[in-house]
């Protein structure tokens with residue numbers, strides 16, 4: 001496995017001078033991102049870092065941006081999304097470090113921040129940082145994120161710890177099962193950063209064919225109800241992204257999503273104009 005890890009990255013820092021925002025980068029959702037407090041001007045793509053608490057998201061953030069987001073060995077440090085940027089092969093990427101969360105479904109402020117950003121900000125790429133020593137537990141969030149976007153790279157972090165515990169992981173098998181790139185890494189020692197940058201670029205530019213694993217729910221009646229509610233949401237909030245996922249959550253009585261309807265979040269974050277592209281991954 002160690003042979004699959006590339007050498008430390010030479011391209012991550014310092015970023016090149018900001019290029020003009022890419023006119024053809026249709027995956028930026030600047031209006032929604034602005035509403036979420038993230039200014040993407042001067043950047044070509046938006047990348048979110050998501051993952052369970054304490055998996056090394058901020059360490060990846062720091063390695064990519066050269067910034068010093070607080071890192072520690074206890075969970076719960078990153079409360080709001082820290083922002084930074086990096087350059088790779090003449091493109092500028094805005095990077096947002098999201099709070100650690102075990103789920104996009106339950107009801108805490110951290111989970112709301114992460115969920116709202118992924119749902120409504122529609123980043124061009126979401127890097128899900130997982131703890132290779134606790135893969136099973138971490139996959140729950142990966143699968144949830146794959147239901148709302150296929151534009152995902154899984155960063156299989158803490159691979160050094162996994163090896164120390166005698167664990168060996170088949171990242172190719174995992175990538176096939178999930179339908180998205182999987183990059184083994186040890187962010188603290190910058191191992192795997194080059195491969196991560198490469199995978200981010202490929203997903204951002206659509207040069208890799210991802211096919212996110214989708215979970216199919218319920219019977220025909222549930223499916224019909226989801227479709228009707230999703231259509232109603234779209235009528236009420238034109239341009240709203242991920243209506244199917246939101247409909248499913250509403251039917252399940254998810255309090256965080258119910259609150260997003262009643263407190264005006266959905267209204268605020270639905271786009272004034274329909275999206276140029278759907279959030280679905282090509283081929284899914």
Ligand SMILES: Nc1nc2c(ncn2[C@@H]2O[C@H](COP(=O)(O)OP(=O)(O)OP(=O)(O)O)[C@@H](O)[C@H]2O)c(=O)[nH]1
Pocket residue numbers: 051052053054055056057058059060070071072073074075076077078099100101157158159160161185186187188189
């Ligand atoms: N051994 C090892 N430790 C790592 C690696 N990456 C991160 N760490 C350590 O893991 C701990 C947590 O790292 P953070 O980057 O703060 O994790 P986080 O995901 O941002 O945490 P939250 O913001 O609380 O969700 C720190 O002690 C890091 O030094 C790695 O690749 N290998």
Ligand SMILES: [Mg+2]
Pocket residue numbers: 057058059070077078100
């Ligand atoms: Mg953090």
